[in-house]
Amino acid sequence: MTAAPTRARDTTPAAAAAPSGSASGRSSLDLVLRARELGIVLALAALVAVTAISNPRFLSGQSIRDILLGTAILAVLAVGQAVVVITRNIDLSVGSVLGLSAFAVGTLLQNNPGLPVVVALLIGAAIGGVCGGANGVLVRYGNVPALVVTLGTLYVVRGITYFWAGGQQINADELPQGFLDFGNATLLGIPYLVLIALLVLVVTGLVLRNYRVGRELYAMGSSPQAATLAGISVGRRTIGAFAVSGALAGLAGVLFAARFGTIDAAAGTGYELNVVAAVVVGGVAVFGGSGSVWGAALGALLLTTIGSSLAVLEINQFWQQAIVGGLILLAIGADRLVAARVAASLKRRHGREGGSHVS
């Protein structure tokens, strides 16, 4: 721990132990948030180190590529989920939306082999955007909790996909070669899928961080009432957040189709759990108002790496789901602990300054 510049008044042991120093409340909060993402990075590093020592092939090009491709799909979903969770909502329908989009785009490509990949991506995102928009409208105008609405649409969208697919499966040999190449091709050694995920991550991250619309989403999550009073059009932003989540789930569906080449109506079943896990593990509080898409993407990377590590370490794959569950509990527990410590440190500083805010 570096010796933070302490104020003269900070002489009590408690104050010396807390590395808040001269920092304002905001920057100590920043430190905590950064520390949370640091925690994921450390966990990730430890996991990779242990696995690599046990089996060096874990760091082979192919293995890393698989992890990155898996992360790319999960991260795109997690970024969308983070946008929704930040507004104090949740979107459980993303796995079903991914399935619908994957099957729709697969069918489209089957019938129009000449379709450019970019158009396929856009159509997938549009399908997802419509599903997400419907979620948003139901949440906004029905005045219903997002949990219930998206639980319902999870069923409905999956059911529609099954109706449509009727047990048939789209195989790789029915998809145009250009699309499959896109799933495998790289640019400067980085798979296209990963580049797309990075693009989504950076754009969403910057918008959330630096633009008014992004800050309004955080404000809504912190206090919907205050956000309304501050003149934020909460309803429109809610619909927008769900539309973004849906669109990204749709985009992820196209990436899924390109990566695996085989699509049936069950594509993405149960993904919602991993996505919520990635977001929660990544430090996005389920009560809204805090967290970042960077954390969510790191969470996605961690979960995907755990999956590969278990295989390499020859641990029963069945442990994976239990570990995901344990991680969720650990992450929200840590989140609570951090919140309590921040609150305590703010209170302490407030007490010391005795109400006279001279700083």
Place this chain on the structure above:
Amino acid sequence: MSADTSIASSAGSGAASGPGTSPNGGGVPRGGGAGGIAGRFANWNVAIIAVTLVVMVVASATVDNFGTSQNFGFLVLDLLPIALVALPMTLVIVTGEIDLSVASTLGLSSAVMGSLWNSNQPIETIIPVCLLLGAVLGAINGFFITVLGLPSLAVTIGTLALYRGLAFVVLGDGAVADFPAVYTDWVTGNLAGTSIPNVLLVIVALAVVFGIVLHATPVGRAVFAVGASEQAARFAGVRPGRLKFWLYVVSGAVAGLAGVLWTLRYSSARADNGAGLELAVVAAVLLGGVSIFGGKGALPGVLAGVLLLASLQNALRLSDVSNEALNVVTGVLLIVSVLAPNLANAVRGSVQRRRHRTTTNPL
């Protein structure tokens, strides 16, 4: 009284029904708003029961084999796990919380049952162990939610994954069969000389117990009070944390029992038994008129919701509609069940607001 009202109204949607007001406790109109709400929920209960009866009558008339006594047995067996788990879930949701881990608890109970049976334990010790296991799993949920103060949604999504994962760790993806015929026959059998399934007794017995507890005891009043306003309930001498903790323990134990009965019904212990059941249970409870925001609900409505869901699924299945179509029906029912009261409320609210605005808002 005025302080009470202001606390309740700060709790948002739980505002209208005061602490301790059991929604089915008679439609005694206590001033405009309260009478309207009480009336509305009485109406919802009546409506859902009526809809259920209509569906059953129509299905009996139009769907071959729906109205037979044999199908009645299947229907009861099909709704058995949903009905059981929905009983404690009703209480949990009325307090304003949720338990999404019930189906995984059922699965883990089933997996442990299979694993113990494989190691030649007598079934008479296995069944209590499974119930106890469920209670412990529920206590873990309760600990995280009430002692650590974590949101129940996140905790039970976590334990949903954790318990299901442990079920697979315990039993892998195999199945254990060959449970004693005495037990499996009892679960699938009928009362001697009748066409009433034995397990209906279990459902009725538990439903009566939960109904009395929720609607006729101080515990039940505390459940409603906590759901309407936790703060107000605390002032009234209720300890919300302790209450919720025990509700989760009961919820887990009942899910454990459901796991045992599920295993005996199919004579097959599998780690994935009951996967996804939590969605159907939540759907049935909300369909039964319980508010997801807490503070409102009644068991007769929930039982009707369970019956409605099961009858629709049964009738559709008999009409050769695929399982996937059932998903759509369940999802739409879930959305409609939460949307309908709110839409009714919105219409009523807009009328009241318009009246209100003319008197209070100078703009």
